[in-house]
Amino acid sequence: MSSFFSKLFRNPFKWGPTNGNNNEAVLTPGKIIWKRFRRNKVAMIGSVILLILIVLAILAPVLTSYERDAINLRMQEEPPSSEHLFGTDRQGRDLLTRNLYGGRISLTVGLVASSLQMVIGVVMGSLAGYYGRWLDTVIMRITDMVISFPFLALAITAAAILGPSIYNTMLIIGLLSWTETCRLVRGQFLSIKQMEYIEAAKSIGASEFRLIWRHMMPNALAPILISATLIMATAILVEAALSYLGLGVQPPIPSWGNILEPARSMTVLMNMWWLWLPPGFLIFISVLSINLVGDGLRDALDPRLKN
Numbered sequence: 001m002s003s004f005f006s007k008l009f010r011n012p013f014k015w016g017p018t019n020g021n022n023n024e025a026v027l028t029p030g031k032i033i034w035k036r037f038r039r040n041k042v043a044m045i046g047s048v049i050l051l052i053l054i055v056l057a058i059l060a061p062v063l064t065s066y067e068r069d070a071i072n073l074r075m076q077e078e079p080p081s082s083e084h085l086f087g088t089d090r091q092g093r094d095l096l097t098r099n100l101y102g103g104r105i106s107l108t109v110g111l112v113a114s115s116l117q118m119v120i121g122v123v124m125g126s127l128a129g130y131y132g133r134w135l136d137t138v139i140m141r142i143t144d145m146v147i148s149f150p151f152l153a154l155a156i157t158a159a160a161i162l163g164p165s166i167y168n169t170m171l172i173i174g175l176l177s178w179t180e181t182c183r184l185v186r187g188q189f190l191s192i193k194q195m196e197y198i199e200a201a202k203s204i205g206a207s208e209f210r211l212i213w214r215h216m217m218p219n220a221l222a223p224i225l226i227s228a229t230l231i232m233a234t235a236i237l238v239e240a241a242l243s244y245l246g247l248g249v250q251p252p253i254p255s256w257g258n259i260l261e262p263a264r265s266m267t268v269l270m271n272m273w274w275l276w277l278p279p280g281f282l283i284f285i286s287v288l289s290i291n292l293v294g295d296g297l298r299d300a301l302d303p304r305l306k307n
Contacts, residue, residue, distance in 0.1 A: 056100055111232060122217075126186075159248065192216045
């Protein structure tokens with residue numbers, strides 16, 4: 001009995017299912033990361049909020065009895081009531097329904113745009129970091145050129161040239177926001193390339209493709225995932241800005257950004273808060289929750305944190 005308690009209190013974090021050699025549990029890297037993330041209460045709150053927003057967007061047809069684009073000119077700009085919990089807009093459409101469906105568009109744009117920029121940034125950064133020399137120079141000069149322009153001004157110009165649509169919005173955000181990921185991956189590859197296990201893999205004849213995608217990329221994955229969450233939050237904000245200006249998602253397709261469009265009027269801002277406050281709050285809470293999840297991932301994936 002004394003040996004049982006001595007093992008239990010010697011290292012309580014290793015107690016659990018045992019391996020075949022001893023009585024101590026084997027904690028895999030995934031379990032360690034999840035344990036660290038779970039202990040971060042702020043990150044868990046952000047995860048729950050984000051999950052709720054996703055569920056509300058998916059279940060939009062179930063949660064409302066109104067059609068997304070149903071117009072009722074007799075109910076224009078009605079304040080919140082038992083019939084319309086979020087009120088109605090200028091066309092008499094139910095704003096609760098519009099905001100629920102708008103969440104689908106805004107979150108999808110953020111996810112697709114961030115995925116696109118991740119693909120471009122990871123490929124460009126890995127090539128620059130691994131091969132170096134003239135290829136690194138060319139990629140970095142392209143990166144510097146894109147960074148040198150103000151992002152929002154360049155996005156507005158591109159949207160005006162290509163035309164406003166949901167697909168162009170995702171394409172513009174993805175093609176203009178890959179530079180940060182590219183520089184991050186390049187820096188990681190420059191460091192990992194000097195490791196001894198990379199030299200060992202080269203000595204046994206591992207191909208360049210295997211070196212990059214099987215040995216180097218997994219070790220650079222942690223900062224990439226953290227960057228992806230933060231860029232998704234930025235993509236939602238950029239989509240909202242472009243749609244608010246009429247250069248993003250076009251009505252009647254709702255997004256949180258174009259639902260905010262009536263707020264250009266001072267009369268609406270002062271007297272019709274239900275037209276702009278709900279979508280503004282949803283943008284705020286979604287971006288905040290994504291940032292909280294990103295901060296939690298940063299702490300959980302940091303190998304320097306032992307406790």
